[in-house]
Amino acid sequence: MLAKRAVPSDQxxxxxxxxxxxxxxxxxxxxxxxxxxxxEIFDLFVWDNESECIALTDVLDCLRSMGMDPSENWLHAKMSEFVYRERNPLAGGKMPKRVNFELVLTLYCCLANSPETNGTASREEMLQSLRLYDRGQTGKLAYAFLRKLLMTMGNDRLTESEVFHLLNSCSDPAGNVYYEKLVDQMFMRDRNAEEKLHQSKIYLQAVGRNAIDMDLSKRDDFIDALRQADPQKTGFIEPQRLLVLLNSGDNQFSCDELDQLTKSMHDVGLKNRGIDYRRFLKFIMND
Structure with missing residues (x-):
């Protein structure tokens, strides 16, 4: 069912x-x-629904569709870091050709936490750049100039429709744009950015750090099996029953291995009720 791992050390x-x-x-x-x-954005890049993974070559475009803008060098460095962490580099860890949603979401969180690696200028940096073109210090720039700037320069180019709505909300009758108001509008485009990052971190914490290189359909099946084995929702399962569930897949755990893995997961006062399977799942997914 689950990969066999070493004994521990409203929007x-x-x-x-x-x-x-x-x-x-x-x-x-x-x-x-x-x-x-x-x-949903990730699924647009999935070609094999059974594997629920996307090609490594599509990760950049996927992250960009999510609102990030990583460089190829940044992505290669991060992927190398994950390969080193998850696999013994001396054993010949290789870059995966396909990656799951959890790994892409981890990359998304890394980028959202560090805007400087995302190729995104800060509000003040953008204002300072625009002020260079405002020689008279009027606080305004020509509509046509900003339209061309927003549609043709930088990594985060806007569509003609987006530019129209942005500039029209900040312009005067003479065709000039109050660029400080424009910048404020641009930095409000994703009002859910902070909450999106918050929810992404919660999701990754809930599935566990090992999720980035596992087939999580097996984890879901394991949760279903545990629920069926404990209809009273006690939170405990007999060791032999847990062993049967674990060995129903490709892995084979022995009684001694399971005992060593779970020896700290028995409640002292309720030991006859078996193993705390929530703690066991948390351990499998994080250690």
Missing amino acids: NVHVPCNLGFFHKRCELLHMLPLVSILR
Whole structure:
């Protein structure tokens, strides 16, 4: 079912910081509507619905469709970092050819946390650049000049429709644009940016750090199996029953291995009720 790992060493509604570790992906997406939007963008790049992955060569375009603008060098450096972290580099860890939504969302969070790596100028940087063209310090620039600037320069180019709505809301009857008001409008374009990042972090915390290189359909199936095995929702499962669920897939855990993995997951006062399977899932997905 799950990969065998080593023994340890409403969109504008603000979502609580912790949803726990026992939700399937579809449930998380329902609770995190802004992450669901990002998932819909990701799905546009999925060609093989069974694998639920996209080609590494599509990751840049996918992130750009999500509103980010990473460079190829940045992406290669980040992917190399993940390969090094998840696989022993001495064992010949290679760059994956396909990546899942959780890895793309992790990259999205890295970019959203660090605007300077996203190729996005700050509000003050943009204002300083525009002031260079305002030799008379009037606070205004020509409509035609700004229209051309917004549609042809930089990485975050706007469409003609976007430019029309932006400039018309900031212009005077003489055809000049109050550029400080324009910049304020531009930096308000994604009003949900902060909440989108907040929900993305919650999603990644809920699925666990190992999600970026796992088949999460198996995790969802495992959660379903645990729920069926515990209809009373006690939160515990007998060791032998858990062993059967784990070994129903490609992996084979022994009784000794399972005992070593779960020896700290028995409640001292309720040991006869079995293993705390939520803690077990959290461990599998994070260690």
